Amino acid sequence: MSAEPGTPKTTLPIALDAVGGDHGAAPNVEGAVQAARAGVPVLLVGPRVALHAELGKHPGSASLPLDVVDASDVIGMEEHASDVRGRTGASINVCTRLVKEGRAAAAVSMGHSGATMASALLTLGRVRGVDRPAILTHLPSKQGFVTLLDVGANADVKAAYLAQWARLATVYLRVVEDRENPTVGLLSIGEEPHKGSQLVLEAHGLLRELHGHGINFHGNVEGRDLFQGTTDIVVTDGFTGNVVLKLAEGEAKVLFGWVREALGGSLKTKVGGLLVRPALRGLAERMDPSTYGASILIGVRGLAFIGHGSADARAVKNALLRAARAHEADLIARLEAALAPT
């Protein structure tokens, strides 16, 4: 977090893929307006005329640090990630190029996550010492939140990737979230070091060697430890991590549906509604993924964030603020210093 929370000192703007996501320009532009009001300058990347029309709906936006960068093409949600190659005019490619050229501090997109990863990798490359970038995200837990990676960029991995991700996530939490010595758990199917897949057994050995040298390795954790918040960070392959993320979101949705259903009788009475509704709203807030805004593509040599396709303005705003914070904290340089071969 910045010294003065909520008022980042960034002057370099954040490039926002302003037409990415399920709902097109509206939530992106609204989120950008909110971020700009909080002091974060934004470059809205997309079809110029449409974006200016959308900006026109926000009175006073003309005086905010907002600019439009024209991009006529967009990678649709149904296209392949590899379609970013050669589509130089696609909004996500324009965003990552602005970062590469030093004209933007970070690229943020609520659009096609595979395409965003591909564009970021092709344009910005990797931090030295990193074989494969990962998607780092946050899940709610009893301790606030737990940081999980990889949640989908790498379905097949090597043990060395997991060790690199543990180091990257440690720097990220220290620099961006002010956690001094975050603990790292390795997701497995038993706490004992001898339990797990061949991959996990090998990764356990690598992480144990790194303990005290760049990471604070707690040991193996299990599925139940995620919501318990046993460790600050949980590393796993992108297949398991993606299943975990989607299960966690899907289960919360179904369980809260059951709670509402079970409390239906109470909600229908006036007194029941007064007693129960505020509590349910508080809970929904706690579980809302838009609190975190977006996930960072960690290990890319430049700041790139991807969010939910269904992101609302609040999620877009929070993603932009988080990107500004990462830039201020000089995250990429800190990652490079930490991963540099000694």
Add this chain to the structure above:
Amino acid sequence: MSAEPGTPKTTLPIALDAVGGDHGAAPNVEGAVQAARAGVPVLLVGPRVALHAELGKHPGSASLPLDVVDASDVIGMEEHASDVRGRTGASINVCTRLVKEGRAAAAVSMGHSGATMASALLTLGRVRGVDRPAILTHLPSKQGFVTLLDVGANADVKAAYLAQWARLATVYLRVVEDRENPTVGLLSIGEEPHKGSQLVLEAHGLLRELHGHGINFHGNVEGRDLFQGTTDIVVTDGFTGNVVLKLAEGEAKVLFGWVREALGGSLKTKVGGLLVRPALRGLAERMDPSTYGASILIGVRGLAFIGHGSADARAVKNALLRAARAHEADLIARLEAALAPT
């Protein structure tokens, strides 16, 4: 399900590892008494004197179809699964031997799950055509429940195992749970056939070939589909399945804790308590793993079930009833017929 639900026709008793689990003999004996009252004969396997003392606490149990088979040794929860080798007097080994010798219909244990799997495999072997048995369990879903396998027996797998498990689970649901043509989903990180790990891509091909020949293949499913109940069966490797199972249980526990906390104010008022408490009780029941009782070791050539170490009497009773139903339905012969090479 039997023709007359709740009153299985079994005459061959079920062998219960009566000292397995976190709470020793008490819940096992109480569950056995309840099952015997429901018409299922049980062999209580464990230290004779202690079990008779426990039985003495249940008035009228002397007239029930309950017998004690002495076993002085027990595999502790902290021992290794491989410790079952050579420990012929261990309660779990006595249970599986009773099945092997045709003196019991099934073995049921709430004890060390790895040891139970090892004992069942060593003593009973595998159904022909099955490379590796799996642990098959049930998770609650919007559609009632979803059947998930493997949840932990095989951390490293081959695509062929997943295809075999799809066939085994299909027969199980048809024979034991009366689901005529259950759908099979392959757990992946995208619905599209080209998404997933190398293992999943290969398994997808095998399952597609089997569609219409022993299984009803729906295609890939994602983490969010588990609680949605998109398919009746979900197949995955034992690493991912174990993480899923423990995450699902752990998340439910934490989320319901938050619900209770959020509703705390309401629960403290008299009217709030009256409105909210019954609803929360109904929900807890829905999520209670003891409804299913235990998981079957599917692919073993003989009936073997393992339950939670924390199982209560209700879980033990339900496990015994389910084992009796599987025996009545001649599950093992039906599995062998379905998997026989043609």
